[in-house]
Amino acid sequence: MTRWGMVIDLxxxxxxxxxxxxCKSENNIATVPSRQADMGRAISWMKVMTEVEGEFPNNTLQxxxxxxxHCDNPPCITVCPVRATYINDEGLVGQIYPRCIGCRYCxxxxxYTVKYFNWYGPEWSESERRxxxxxxxxxxKGVIEKCTFCHHRLQKAREAARAEGRVxxxxxxxxxxxxxxPTGAIVFGDLDNPNHRVAELKEDPRAxxxxxxxxxxxxxxxxxxxx
Amino acid sequence: xIEQPLPxxxxxxxxxGVSGARSRVWRYVGVGLPLLGLLVPVLLVAxxxxxxxxxxxxxxxxxxxxxxxxxxxxxxxxxxxxHSGLPAADxxxxxxxxxxxxxxxxARVTELLTRGDPLQFNKLFRLADHVFYTHxxxxxxxxxxxxxxxxxxxxxxxxxxxxxxxxTMDYCISCHRETGQSVDCVTCHR
Numbered sequence: 402m403t404r405w406g407m408v409i410d411l412x413x414x415x416x417x418x419x420x421x422x423x424c425k426s427e428n429n430i431a432t433v434p435s436r437q438a439d440m441g442r443a444i445s446w447m448k449v450m451t452e453v454e455g456e457f458p459n460n461t462l463q464x465x466x467x468x469x470x471h472c473d474n475p476p477c478i479t480v481c482p483v484r485a486t487y488i489n490d491e492g493l494v495g496q497i498y499p500r501c502i503g504c505r506y507c508x509x510x511x512x513y514t515v516k517y518f519n520w521y522g523p524e525w526s527e528s529e530r531r532x533x534x535x536x537x538x539x540x541x542k543g544v545i546e547k548c549t550f551c552h553h554r555l556q557k558a559r560e561a562a563r564a565e566g567r568v569x570x571x572x573x574x575x576x577x578x579x580x581x582x583p584t585g586a587i588v589f590g591d592l593d594n595p596n597h598r599v600a601e602l603k604e605d606p607r608a609x610x611x612x613x614x615x616x617x618x619x620x621x622x623x624x625x626x627x628x
Numbered sequence: 629x630i631e632q633p634l635p636x637x638x639x640x641x642x643x644x645g646v647s648g649a650r651s652r653v654w655r656y657v658g659v660g661l662p663l664l665g666l667l668v669p670v671l672l673v674a675x676x677x678x679x680x681x682x683x684x685x686x687x688x689x690x691x692x693x694x695x696x697x698x699x700x701x702x703x704x705x706x707x708x709x710x711h712s713g714l715p716a717a718d719x720x721x722x723x724x725x726x727x728x729x730x731x732x733x734x735a736r737v738t739e740l741l742t743r744g745d746p747l748q749f750n751k752l753f754r755l756a757d758h759v760f761y762t763h764x765x766x767x768x769x770x771x772x773x774x775x776x777x778x779x780x781x782x783x784x785x786x787x788x789x790x791x792x793x794x795x796t797m798d799y800c801i802s803c804h805r806e807t808g809q810s811v812d813c814v815t816c817h818r
Contacts, residue, residue: 487813495814499758535710538758538818552814553760560762563769 404473404492405550406592406620407579408602409466412627413586416464418449420578420587424468427551427577429537431523444517446548447578463627466587468578469494469515469548470611470619477507477516486545492592492620493550501544508545512612513619516547550589551576571597592620679789680752684740685733692782699774699782707768710761714749717741753778753791759816776803 424430424447433443450465471494478486478494485501488494496516508516522542525533533539536553540546558573571590579589590597599622602608607624691697702719703712717740724737740747755761766772774782779792804811 489812489814493814495812495818497813497817499756499817500813536760536818538760549814549818553818556760556815560765560769564764 402490402593404592404620405471405555405574406492406590406599406603406622407468407550407576408588408599408608408622408624410586410588410602410624411463411465412607412624413584414449414464414466415584415586416449416451416462417583419581419583420447420466421445421449423447423577423581424548426532427534427537428549429523429533429539430546431519431521431525431540433521437520442518442520444519444546446515446517446546463625465611465623466578467513467515467611468576468621469550470513470617470621471548471550473618473620474616476510476512476615476617480506480510482506493552494547495552496545496547496549498538498540498544498546503543503545505545512615512617516545519544519546677790680750680787681789682749682787683745683747684737685786686749687731687733687786688782688784690785706763706774708764710763712763712767714751715747717745717747720747752781752788753795755795760818761816770807770809 425432425445428446430444430446437443447466447468450467452463452465454461454463471488471492473488473492475486475488475494478484478488481487482504483500483502485497486494486507487497503518505518508514508518519540519542523539536557554576555574559569562569562573571594575589576587579587588598588602590599592599592603594600602624603622605624607626608622609625610619610622613619691702692699699712700706702715704715706712720737721741724734724741727738728734737747766777767774777793777795781788781792784792800816801811803809
C-alpha cells in the first residue's frame with residue numbers, strides 16, 4: 402500500500418525558505434496585508450520554524466521546515482463535522498474546499514498548527530493573477546486550507562505515466578518544496594516502498610517526528626543529529 | 629318520530645361556518661395558483677444558465693457526418709490537454725478561404741475570413757470552478773466517447789444555446805463507480 406511521506410534532514414537545512422516560496426507560488430497561496438499578518442493570519446502551508454538554543458552570542462539556530470504532517474491518525478479529521486478533511490487510501494490528508502464550512506475545528510485540533518483559515522478572499526495584482534497555477538484552486542474566503550503534499554502533481558505524474566505506459570517512478574512525483582530545496586534536505590516518496598529513499602531514511606538513527614507522544618503518527622520525519 | 633325543527637336558513641345551514649372557510653381556501657388557491665404559475669417560469673428563466681452565442685451558425689452534422697471530419701480536427705487538444713480547445717479562424721480557413729457549398733452561412737464564413745474576423749467561438753460546456761477535469765485523462769487514456777458527456781452535439785445543425793447535457797457530480801461518480809475508477813474527493817476537488 403502506498404503511504405506518501407517526507408523526510409527532512411535538519412542537518413542539511415540552511416533555513417533559506419526556498420521551500421516556503423516554492424510552496425506559495427505552486428499552490429496559489431494568497432499574500433495577506435502586513436497588519437493582518439501581524440495578527441497571525443498569514444498563510445504558509447510550508448513554514449520554516451526557528452528554534453533558538455543558548456544565549457546570545459553563543460546561540461545556535463535550528464530550522465524546522467514544517468509542512469502538514471499528513472498524520473496516519475489525524476486529529477483534524479475526527480472533529481470535522483462535514484468530512485471536508487479526510488485521509489485517503491494513500492495516506493494523504495485531503496482538504497475539500499467546496500465542502501468546508503469554515504468552522505475551524507480542525508485548525509484548533511491540529512497540534513502542528515498547519516491549518517490556515519482564509520479570513521479574506523484572496524487579492525491578486527494583475528501580474529500575479531497571470532501566474533496562478535491552473536492545477537490548484539484559488540481558495541475563497543471562509544475555508545480552511547493546508548499543505549496537500551502537492552497532490553495535483555501526483556495526478557499529473559500518474560496521468561503522464563499511464564500515457565507513456567509505464568509505472569510511476571519516485572522522481573515523477575515530488576512536491577514543490579522537495580524539488581526546490583537547494584541542499585536536498587527534503588526527500589519525498591512512498592514510506593512503504595523499499596525502493597524509495599524515504600523508506601530507508603526514516604529508519605535512520607537520527608530520525609524523529611514532531612510531538613510523537615500524541616499518537617498522531619505523522620508521516621513527516623526529521624533527521625537531527627544534535628540532541 | 630319527533631320532527632326536528634329545521635334550523636333557520638334551511639337544511640345544511642348548520643355547515644355555514646365550515647363551507648365559508650372552505651370557500652375562502654379556494655379563493656386563496658384561485659389567486660395563488662395563477663400567481664405561482666407566473667412566478668415559477670420567471671424564476672426558472674432567471675436562474676437558467678445564460679445563453680451562449682457563437683460567431684457563426686456552425687453545422688456540426690455537416691462536418692462530422694457528410695465531411696467525415698474527426699472531432700480532433702477542430703478540438704485539437706482533446707486527447708492531450710485539460711481543455712479540448714476550440715478552433716481558430718485559420719482552421720476554418722483551410723477550406724473556407726474559398727467559397728464552399730451553397731449555404732448562405734458558408735458564404736458568410738468566407739466573407740468573415742477575408743475580412744480578417746478572428747471567429748471567436750465561445751465555450752458551451754462549463755464545469756464548476758472547483759472541479760478539476762482533464763480531457764487527456766478521459767479521452768486520451770480512458771478512450772471515452774464524446775457523447776458520454778456532450779450528448780448529441782456532433783449531430784446538431786446549429787449551435788445550441790445551452791449544453792445538451794447537464795453534468796452533475798452524481799453523473800461523474802456513477803461512471804467512476806461503474807468503471808472502477810477512483811472516487812476519492814481529491815481526485816477531482818483540490
